[in-house]
Amino acid sequence: MNGALSGIRVVDITNNQAGPSCGQMLAWLGADVIKVEEPIKGDPARSMLKDRPDADSLFYLSFNANKRSLTLNLKNSRGKDVFRTLLGTADVLLENFGPGVLERLGFGHREVRELNPRLVYASIKGFGSYGPYRDYKSYEPIAQAMGGAMSVTGFPDNPPTYVWPSIGDSGTGMHCVIGILAALMQRYTTGEGQQVEVSMQDAVVNLIRVSLRDHQRLGKPGARTGNQLGAGVPGTTYRCRPGGPNDYVFIFVPQQMWLPLLRAIGRDDLIGDPRYDTAEARWQHKDDVNALVEAWTSQRSKHDVMKILAGAGVPCGACLDTGEVLSDPHLQARDMIVEVEHPVRGRYVTAGNPVKLSASPTKISPAPLLGQHRHEILKELGYGEADIGALEAEGAI
Numbered sequence: 001m002n003g004a005l006s007g008i009r010v011v012d013i014t015n016n017q018a019g020p021s022c023g024q025m026l027a028w029l030g031a032d033v034i035k036v037e038e039p040i041k042g043d044p045a046r047s048m049l050k051d052r053p054d055a056d057s058l059f060y061l062s063f064n065a066n067k068r069s070l071t072l073n074l075k076n077s078r079g080k081d082v083f084r085t086l087l088g089t090a091d092v093l094l095e096n097f098g099p100g101v102l103e104r105l106g107f108g109h110r111e112v113r114e115l116n117p118r119l120v121y122a123s124i125k126g127f128g129s130y131g132p133y134r135d136y137k138s139y140e141p142i143a144q145a146m147g148g149a150m151s152v153t154g155f156p157d158n159p160p161t162y163v164w165p166s167i168g169d170s171g172t173g174m175h176c177v178i179g180i181l182a183a184l185m186q187r188y189t190t191g192e193g194q195q196v197e198v199s200m201q202d203a204v205v206n207l208i209r210v211s212l213r214d215h216q217r218l219g220k221p222g223a224r225t226g227n228q229l230g231a232g233v234p235g236t237t238y239r240c241r242p243g244g245p246n247d248y249v250f251i252f253v254p255q256q257m258w259l260p261l262l263r264a265i266g267r268d269d270l271i272g273d274p275r276y277d278t279a280e281a282r283w284q285h286k287d288d289v290n291a292l293v294e295a296w297t298s299q300r301s302k303h304d305v306m307k308i309l310a311g312a313g314v315p316c317g318a319c320l321d322t323g324e325v326l327s328d329p330h331l332q333a334r335d336m337i338v339e340v341e342h343p344v345r346g347r348y349v350t351a352g353n354p355v356k357l358s359a360s361p362t363k364i365s366p367a368p369l370l371g372q373h374r375h376e377i378l379k380e381l382g383y384g385e386a387d388i389g390a391l392e393a394e395g396a397i
Contacts, residue, residue: 003030003360008184010092011036012067013074015043017140017166018124018200019096020063021173026092026180027066028353028362034086034377035064035368039071039397042370055344056367062350064367065340070378071371071397074105078396083107085381088116091193092180096124099135109195120183120193124176128199138200143168147204152211155226172203233282234261237319238294240302248319249302249309251293255279257314264312265296335362342366371397 008031012023020035020043027033037043045060070086073079087093093112095102102108109121123129126138127146141162144150154161179196187193205212211222229235229252237248253261255278262270270276270292275285282289297305302318309316320328326349331337338352343366353362374397378388391397 003028003362004357005029005031008032008091009034009089010094011086011090012094014094014096014124016045016048016096017059017063017169018172019094019176020045021166021170022122022124022176022180023067023094024063024065025174025177025353025355026094028364029355029357030360031092033067034090034373035067035069036072036074036083036086037069037370039073039371039395042069042071046370052345055342056369058348061342061345061348061367065350066362066365067368068373068377069368069371070374073396074107076394076396078391078394080106082378082381082383082391082396084115086377087112087119089381090116090119091184092120092122094122094124094176094180098137099125099129113193116193118187118191118193120180120187120196122176122180122183122196123198124172125197125199127201128197133201138168140166140168140200143172143200143204146201147208148211149204149208152208152222152224154224156224158224161224167207168200168204171207172198172200175203175206231283232279233286233289234293236290238290238297238305240297240305240318241300243298246319246321246324247302249297249305250317250319251297251309252315254315258282260312261293261309261314264309264314265293267292267296335364338364340364340366343369 005026008026010023010026010031010033012019012033013036014020014023023033023035035043043060043064045063046056048057048059050057072083074083087107112119112121125134126142127133127136133146138146141150144162144167145160147168149167150160150162153163176196176198179198183194183196214222227236227250232252232254234251234253237250240247240249251261258276259271262268274281276282276289300308306316306318325331326337328337334356335352336354337349339347340350341347350364352364355362375388378391378397383391388397
């Protein structure tokens with residue numbers, strides 16, 4: 001079955017996470033994503049956080065599924081010639097090099113546009129290619145700090161807090177996917193490609209716009225409020241049995257859900273009690289409300305609490321640890337946790353595609369070995385076996 005982006009070729013020269021997550025999503029949606037890597041070493045992520053010496057890291061596998069791999073030395077003149085040939089067949093170039101690096105190699109937007117005017121030139125940068133911070137380097141925590149996310153995360157008496165979900169890396173990658181798809185759609189009208197740029201700081205700012213709204217609404221910087229969701233009560237985490245580090249549920253009760261909550265936890269006696277009858281009253285008595293809710297949740301497992309409350313229509317979710325996520329039956333049923341067969345590792349479990357398309361469902365294939373498809377791709381570009389042998393001898397591939 002053809003994917004939604006069948007016929008679109010993406011040349012992915014990114015590494016680590018932000019760029020590769022973008023390329024992987026395009027591959028999941030059906031594009032032919034060719035990951036171009038440095039010979040011998042490849043993407044540094046291949047050796048990052050290795051759990052076994054004979055195989056690429058799980059970190060690398062997590063962000064490079066469904067791609068093909070071609071090794072090219074972009075500092076070698078013949079390697080550059082091959083890259084120009086490849087770009088002539090491409091619809092998208094995806095890069096996350098430091099500012100000015102590709103320009104020095106001869107592959108800046110201006111040069112590539114002359115080579116292929118229809119190509120969408122997509123760049124992911126820490127702070128973008130213009131503005132006062134353009135030359136600064138960035139990683140996930142830097143993006144979270146500079147985008148404002150850390151300032152509103154954590155508990156009131158603790159420092160600004162880094163969150164593990166990769167809003168700076170994968171969040172930027174998903175924003176870049178949107179830009180690439182928009183540019184490809186516009187190309188149908190104009191016949192020409194364009195430059196797409198997403199910075200990590202910009203992406204994080206977009207993701208915390210609710211906190212920016214609150215600053216304007218209240219006239220002061222957003223405060224760290226721990227797990228408390230606004231002024232809603234109940235609206236935080238509650239301890240469950242047996243009391244381990246992740247034995248919690250998050251319960252959020254809008255006004256219309258208060259009576260169903262009381263009935264579900266067997267506290268019909270509090271229905272109509274003026275201390276708790278309105279959202280404002282519950283906020284004034286939030287310690288009492290939280291105590292009575294936790295008195296009930298602490299006697300049950302988080303899964304039992306979720307089953308009872310969610311079954312009653314009350315928004316509630318168990319705080320799953322990573323092992324529980326990997327084995328969650330709902331996620332498995334939705335192909336969000338899938339098993340993949342790798343030529344070196346054998347079978348391993350990974351996250352699937354969260355974007356579900358009815359006409360073109362995603363089948364996850366393993367990330368490629370370094371240079372796994374170079375002969376295949378070079379033959380598609382018109383190179384014969386003798387040419388490929390010469391390129392290998394010269395260190396171009």
